[in-house]
Amino acid sequence: MQAELILETLLLSATAVQLGFWCGIYARLAHYRAPATVSVANPNLPSLSVLICARNEAHHLMHNLPPVLEQNYPHFEVIVADDDSSDATAKVLRDLQAQYPHLRIVHLSPKISPGKKAALSAAIAAAKHEWLVFTDADCRPASPLWLRCMAQRMHPVGGLLPEIVLGYGPLTSGIGLLNRCARFETLYTALQYGSFALAGMPYMGVGRNLAWRRQIFEQVGGYSAHIDLASGDDDLLVNAAATSQNTALCFEPEAFAYSPPPSTWAAWMRQKRRHLSTGIRYRFQHRVLLTAAAASHVLHYALLGAVLLQGSLGFALACWGLRVALAARVLIPVAKRLKEGDLLPIFPLLDVGMALYWGLFTPLALSLGKPPKQWR
Numbered sequence: 001m002q003a004e005l006i007l008e009t010l011l012l013s014a015t016a017v018q019l020g021f022w023c024g025i026y027a028r029l030a031h032y033r034a035p036a037t038v039s040v041a042n043p044n045l046p047s048l049s050v051l052i053c054a055r056n057e058a059h060h061l062m063h064n065l066p067p068v069l070e071q072n073y074p075h076f077e078v079i080v081a082d083d084d085s086s087d088a089t090a091k092v093l094r095d096l097q098a099q100y101p102h103l104r105i106v107h108l109s110p111k112i113s114p115g116k117k118a119a120l121s122a123a124i125a126a127a128k129h130e131w132l133v134f135t136d137a138d139c140r141p142a143s144p145l146w147l148r149c150m151a152q153r154m155h156p157v158g159g160l161l162p163e164i165v166l167g168y169g170p171l172t173s174g175i176g177l178l179n180r181c182a183r184f185e186t187l188y189t190a191l192q193y194g195s196f197a198l199a200g201m202p203y204m205g206v207g208r209n210l211a212w213r214r215q216i217f218e219q220v221g222g223y224s225a226h227i228d229l230a231s232g233d234d235d236l237l238v239n240a241a242a243t244s245q246n247t248a249l250c251f252e253p254e255a256f257a258y259s260p261p262p263s264t265w266a267a268w269m270r271q272k273r274r275h276l277s278t279g280i281r282y283r284f285q286h287r288v289l290l291t292a293a294a295a296s297h298v299l300h301y302a303l304l305g306a307v308l309l310q311g312s313l314g315f316a317l318a319c320w321g322l323r324v325a326l327a328a329r330v331l332i333p334v335a336k337r338l339k340e341g342d343l344l345p346i347f348p349l350l351d352v353g354m355a356l357y358w359g360l361f362t363p364l365a366l367s368l369g370k371p372p373k374q375w376r
Contacts, residue, residue, distance in 0.1 A: 023326060044155075047130075047131070048129055053083055066100075071145075139169065142257070172258050203235075235275075
């Protein structure tokens with residue numbers, strides 16, 4: 001009887017922590033209303049430098065770079081850093097440059113460091129403008145208004161003086177379980193970093209869709225603190241520089257930057273290993289909060305199983321039902337805002353999958369040592 005009471009108490013505690021995150025933090029994104037947009041005719045839109053790194057990305061650049069170059073924006077440049085490509089990347093860029101004079105090319109050869117931080121640093125050094133917008137060669141903006149939407153968040157609003165703008169980079173929709181799991185994990189990550197930013201605790205952004213002032217890069221010493229990692233050019237820089245007063249969100253559908261989903265489970269796991277290697281370098285308070293969110297999620301489901309095995313069906317269903325109902329109430333408007341509504345019917349299954357991801361894959365990935373160093 002005492003063991004049953006202990007398990008039920010632990011389950012109730014894990015569920016309460018989860019409810020605290022869903023109702024106290026994640027709900028902020030569900031209730032978020034973007035500030036009024038700046039007029040299209042506004043003469044004060046800042047000049048922008050769009051930076052893209054490419055390594056053997058000829059195919060992606062051919063299809064994705066023109067929509068970037070053709071953005072409906074008055075004054076911007078696009079800089080592509082060719083990071084020692086061995087395919088037709090250089091030719092594709094030369095051909096596009098002949099059509100688009102605001103495309104600039106930086107060539108790096110030979111490759112001098114793992115990851116793309118050297119290439120990004122070269123692109124940043126070459127950029128003419130103070131505001132830098134980042135995306136990837138395999139990403140495609142959702143509309144010609146991507147840069148306008150991002151720029152609208154660069155204007156002061158109330159006490160906010162933006163130096164960082166966090167965008168959303170969804171995966172394109174497809175068929176199969178892998179596509180749904182990868183998209184849900186991407187959605188969940190956006191739910192977390194968007195909600196934490198609205199709660200005054202910004203901790204990361206995604207390099208597929210991100211903007212910041214050049215002075216941010218200089219203030220944190222560039223990438224020197226994590227130059228040994230292949231990843232981290234986006235989230236670790238934001239983690240070091242973001243504050244409650246300098247970080248804005250741009251989660252409008254016109255400003256999404258879509259990228260292709262992983263083609264195999266192995267490819268997705270390699271990508272996640274690289275991402276997890278950066279999380280252990282976040283600020284201490286962020287690591288504590290994110291660990292508490294993940295651990296309580298895992299424990300909620302693990303303890304549900306234990307309580308069910310001991311025969312307390314009603315108590316287990318009450319804890320599970322309360323959490324799922326409140327989480328769904330938050331997730332439904334967020335998923336619709338981020339155009340991922342088709343995932344909602346299987347949310348309970350995908351939610352269990354996130355518990356398995358955090359409880360099994362994450363410890364395994366971290367125990368395997370250093371992740372792959374090459375980004376391409």
